[in-house]
Amino acid sequence: MSGARLDRRAFVAAGMAAGAGLASAPVLGRRASARPQAGRYRGVRTGPVAAFLGIRYARAARFAAPEPIAFTGEPLDAVEFGPIAPQLGLQDHPQSEDCLFLNVWTPEADARARRPVMVYFHGGAYTSGTVTDPLTHGQHLAERGDVVVVTVNQRLNVFGYGWLSPFGERFADSGNLGQLDLLCALGWVRANIGAFGGDPARVMVFGQSGGGAKIATLMAMPAAAGLFHSAATMSGQQVTASGPGNALARTRAFLAEIGVREGDIDSLLALPAERLVEGLDARDPILGGRVYFGPVLDMRNLPRHPFWPDAAPQSRDIPMILGNTLDETRAFIDPRGPVLAGIDWSNIAERLAPQIRIDLDPRWVVAQYRARYPDWSVERVFYAATTAGRSWPGQVIEADARARAGAKQTWVYQLDRPSPIDPLRGAAHTDDLPYLFGTLDAPGSYSGTDSGAAATSAAMIAAFTGLARAGRPGLPEWTPYTLPARDTLVIGDGTTTMVADPRRWQRELWATAPYIQPGS
Template sequence: MKRRTFLAAGAANALNAALTTAPLGARPSRAPRVGRFEAVREGTVWTFRGIRYGRAERFAPPRPEPIDGAPITAAHFGPLCPQRALSDQPQSEDCLFLNVWTPEAHPAASRAVMVYFHGGAYTTGSVTDPLTHGARLAAGGDVVVVTVNHRLNALGYAWLKSFDLRLGDSGNLGQLDLILALQWVHAHIARFGGDPARVMVFGQSGGGAKIATLMAMPAARGLFHSAATMSGQQVQASGPMHAEARTRAFFAHLGLAQGDVAALRALPVERLIEGLDATDPVMGQGPVYFGPVLDMTNLPRHPFWPDAAPQSLDVPMILGNVHDETRAFLDPRGPKLAGLNWDNLPARIAPEIKIDLDPQWAVAQYRTRYPQWSPERIFYAATTAGRSWPGQVIEADARAHAGAAATWVYQLDRPSPLDPLRGAAHTDDIPYVFGTLDAPGSYSGTDTGAQALSKTMMRAFAGLARQGRPGLAEWSPYALPTRATMVFDDRSRVEADPRRWERELWASAPYVQPGS
């Protein structure tokens, strides 16, 4: 580094009370500090991990946390919400922490901000996942990246109002945590080099569903200016009666008297997590579901039923899915595919779809349309199109019908070069957007094709954050009836309604939102 640059950086630090960084390309004499948090270097950007944005008692709304205080080095992630998954990581009910990656912790930098919410169907997950570390996206996209942990499962979404009217917020506490995090961003991100007037939220799977839900929550209005959902939609929330039935199943599984909220509050958190093994009384199978509840106060309407929530219409949005969603959670090498043949194919499909169509009829339609396809290929096409994809189509169409701000739709087609049976499966778009191609859990590979696609998708998402439209001039907005869709692949291109036949087939009957 030239001596003049070094001295200039040192002078800037001395003049700025927040200990900001020097311009990109120059290293300051020491790490910047914002409030009580001192950064650590990660590549070419500064990282602030484990920033507490709030506190909350069990089953109570969150309270904001001051940013100032005794100095600490922000080198470690905070604990994640207690859950069955990720048992090798620190977990705690005290889990309201976020992380910031920034090229420059200086108010004058005023970069666009990308805030990420993780997946896990409201029940599991964390932004401590190496796939979602933000250093490469912050550097490659020239943005400030924020990732957020919050309360999940029964801690964030158990509906207790039926038993205690004072707990009317209980079914949406996890969402209120996210709103508090966005309020924190609005209040403090300028000190980290971000522009509070250009905040984009993005999330994959459950993270995308959380965003769709926020788009119908009045308290979230104005806290973000663009959005992107990746394989994550929320057409309807859980109805309050269904939510009550789930909470009753939860009480029963724990051996507690129905409605004994005091006993539920007193349980060790480990026992509370055991209660998640209760069978869901609405879906009739699987563990009990907890997610956002139509409580008529925090969430006064369904996000995309009967139409797109009016408050969301002026928010430009990317909506995306991957081509072979269900290959990620219906293991090609697992028992659900063992012995698959033409005779048992309809019965194997039936429990996996969320549209009430005769699976024998559906299989017959696929065999007539695609006579060369194998039973396995039809299984994954049908379960993806009848389970994981319809919500995205409904939301994109609803926005188009309402004349909303521009919407851009994509599907990821690039198959994993590491696993020939995986195709382009659920979660596979994450490393392309974050640039974490070599992170544990990535199936993208690190070849030139993966690197090129990562740059393309990163440019698209960061462009939406910066100027309210993807950073790809060739990506046409979604409109009816053409349904322009960006197909991300080794040769990315825009196609009109690329899976029209499957879309129309599965639109023959209503879609049932899981958990509603």
């Protein structure tokens, strides 16, 4: 997420006005003219697109499964975003356990239109984030791609993924409640999106970072079968879920942090949400750092790992795009921060060790990179190694697993276009978002608004909307990913090029030891 700190009114106004060509779009509010309507909901216009914001798709009691909300009833205004999920950070935005709201952008709220539907799940692992970020507002994607865009908020962290099943049958769904929220939202889309001009038979899910991981997890959940027809993940993978033993250890660490005894469930249910959010500072007993909550292999809602030992059979008929950026870790290991301060060849190995997720001797890793790329700087080796040893392996495993299983076609991309805004950023985690959403000048975007950014955006919008519309990317030159070729679309500065196995040497280096999914 961008992390931009704006008050609520400025946040909404900036996001709805952001993007090339819509700088003068009207601010959301009751004064907007030509109020569009779909079912019981009255939205607003933003340029040529109708927006319906803050539509409640379900309600849920704490640690309970969501209950769908009827689409009929008294007319309701849908003109501002609902509250976001409780979390650490983003404190300038209203947070509430009552956060099951979605948003719709459509070129035409006409049931006869039957446009393809693109449903977006946000990043932030399973712990934080929101679709109210201006980077992911859907008006430009809806207009330029001629699609209906839906963005979904859901429960997160302990509220959505805390594992309480060992403490009683009433918590049987805990550990995957956030996933059940997404299933409920997709059920809402299937039942109601026609009123907004969408085609319920052409629903594509797409998500960045944690949003992509949520999609990978859905692809192994039987209840998700038939709810979406194509998928795309952007720097987000879920090879394995959390085991119940590790999940219970994390719950115990969390309970200790907030001072609740393991059997005192009544106190846990009675505590204010703010106190539970404070407990998210608990130390993770498995990974270190803040406690991790994510989907759990509960054998009830999630009966197998998403991509281990193979691609889940139910996912193999779903055409899929998988992508990553060239310099993922430059987004969350600050080139100007303490990890890189004073780095040189004498200390790079010790700086590298905490940042990778494959258990190889970092001294050996550095030696291999130096021998292969003698002209690379210490900083370049550090970011290449942390990206390839942390953020990229899950995508390789998933794409290879689909190819081996004979899954319906898979397409892989790699974003190489460096940020023109920050020369130290390169092509970092989240940098593909403004290109796809067309939010090039939104707060938090590093894309710039030059001709290269515009061409890159046009290519990504064409590719993704093509998958939603026809089950294959809208770039004819983008060939499917197969083994052993591993053809990959490399997205440069306004250019797209097919390259076979573009980081083969790094892929093979890191494949010499197993990748362990964080949180498993």
